[in-house]
Amino acid sequence: MKFGINETLKKSQLSVTDSRKKILEMFVKSNGALAHADIESQTGVEFDRVTIYRTLQTFVEKGIIHTIPTADNAVRYALCKDACSAGHHHDDHVHFLCDECGTTYCLDQITAPQVLLPKGFTSTRTDVVVSGTCSKCV
Amino acid sequence: MKFGINETLKKSQLSVTDSRKKILEMFVKSNGALAHADIESQTGVEFDRVTIYRTLQTFVEKGIIHTIPTADNAVRYALCKDACSAGHHHDDHVHFLCDECGTTYCLDQITAPQVLLPKGFTSTRTDVVVSGTCSKCV
DNA sequence: TAATGCATTGCAACTATGTTGCAAAATAAG
DNA sequence: CTTATTTTGCAACATAGTTGCAATGCATTA
Numbered sequence: 494m495k496f497g498i499n500e501t502l503k504k505s506q507l508s509v510t511d512s513r514k515k516i517l518e519m520f521v522k523s524n525g526a527l528a529h530a531d532i533e534s535q536t537g538v539e540f541d542r543v544t545i546y547r548t549l550q551t552f553v554e555k556g557i558i559h560t561i562p563t564a565d566n567a568v569r570y571a572l573c574k575d576a577c578s579a580g581h582h583h584d585d586h587v588h589f590l591c592d593e594c595g596t597t598y599c600l601d602q603i604t605a606p607q608v609l610l611p612k613g614f615t616s617t618r619t620d621v622v623v624s625g626t627c628s629k630c631v
Numbered sequence: 632m633k634f635g636i637n638e639t640l641k642k643s644q645l646s647v648t649d650s651r652k653k654i655l656e657m658f659v660k661s662n663g664a665l666a667h668a669d670i671e672s673q674t675g676v677e678f679d680r681v682t683i684y685r686t687l688q689t690f691v692e693k694g695i696i697h698t699i700p701t702a703d704n705a706v707r708y709a710l711c712k713d714a715c716s717a718g719h720h721h722d723d724h725v726h727f728l729c730d731e732c733g734t735t736y737c738l739d740q741i742t743a744p745q746v747l748l749p750k751g752f753t754s755t756r757t758d759v760v761v762s763g764t765c766s767k768c769v
Numbered sequence: 770t771a772a773t774g775c776a777t778t779g780c781a782a783c784t785a786t787g788t789t790g791c792a793a794a795a796t797a798a799g
Numbered sequence: 800c801t802t803a804t805t806t807t808g809c810a811a812c813a814t815a816g817t818t819g820c821a822a823t824g825c826a827t828t829a
Contacts, residue, residue: 508776508825529815541779546816548777562700562760566787587746592755606744608725608759613766617730620760621746622700628751646796646805667786679808684787686806704816 505555512540516548517557526561526571526588526597561588561597562620569597587621593630643693650678654686655695664699664709664726664735699726699735700758707735725759731768 498517502509516532532545540548549570552558558570571588585605589598605619636655640647654670670683678686687708690696696708709726723743727736743759 510777510825512778542815543780543817544778551777560704562758566704566706568704589748589752589754600749602749603746605759606746608741608744608761610727610761610763611738611740611766613769614727614761614763615769616727616761616763618762620700620758620762621743622758622760623746623748623752623754624756624758625748625752625754628749631751631753648796648806650807680786681788681809682807689806 501557505557507551507555512544512548513551515539516545517552520558520570520572524598526569526599528567528569530567561599562622563590563597571597571599574601585619587623589627590622590624591627591630592624593626596627596629598627639695643695645689645693650682650686651689653677654683655690658696658708658710662736664707664737666705666707668705699737700760701728701735709735709737712739723757725761727765728760728762729765729768730762731764734765734767736765 498514498521499509501517502513507513515536519532519535520527529545529549532549533542536545549558553560553570556573559573561569561571563569574586587600587603587605589600590596591598605621608616608619610616636652636659637647639655640651645651653674657670657673658665667683667687670687671680674683687696691698691708694711697711699707699709701707725738725741725743727738728734729736743757746754746757748754
């Protein structure tokens, strides 16, 4: 059984506030990823810009969402799977960025392949970002 | 035999100017990747901020450098291999970002593994960014 | 449920980052 | 050397992101 919005926040030892509820809800409802700008435009003047920045930071710290690197210099965020905990992310799945519609997909089924690094290099995180055209934009 | 700075610019049908020579030279000398900020701080007031932006854009368009996505919202650029041509990049090698010293390595030897996408998805580009500790920072 | 302490928000101001139009200067071609 | 074209620098603007602080809201305990 899934946890509700409030339970997720409480589990992360965060007080339940309007902005956190609303923003977390946006992530749950959107199956893709969201950028700061998406949230700002969808919430309008409801919340201060600064509040959104701080809420996103808090969520990342608490392991509720994670960042997705993109080549177009726009950081996006997506919900973490249950395995993520505060300060310790486990999101080695592949992200897909559609060049047409701009949607970011989390391909949870596909895990990032293990990369054999040169001697002396140790990895803590692997991000795979595939760009192209998604099934809706063919 | 390697091409010189001027030859590389001419091959890409770009006029040879001070800023282009200097910036391209920085990429050749640095074996890693450079961010806009790196270039701006190293050149000082020699070139206008806008010139650096436009030079980097031009280089990307002409296939001289390519962007590297990072999770920390700082776009970096690195020299393309010879295979890259204008508007058509072939840089499916792995990038390594050291959390300690911040250096970005291009691991040319290692090619990005082919990712099996869901039905209807087509890929034009695959970026693999491994974060961790490099051999100098162990 | 009211009072208290602590976390969170909103505001203001600021810094950094990136873009556009246009005139001046540099480059390439003849 | 002159001309046409490209590139640069400047100014102004637009967007992103950060910080300090007072005011508000949340959680807790009585």
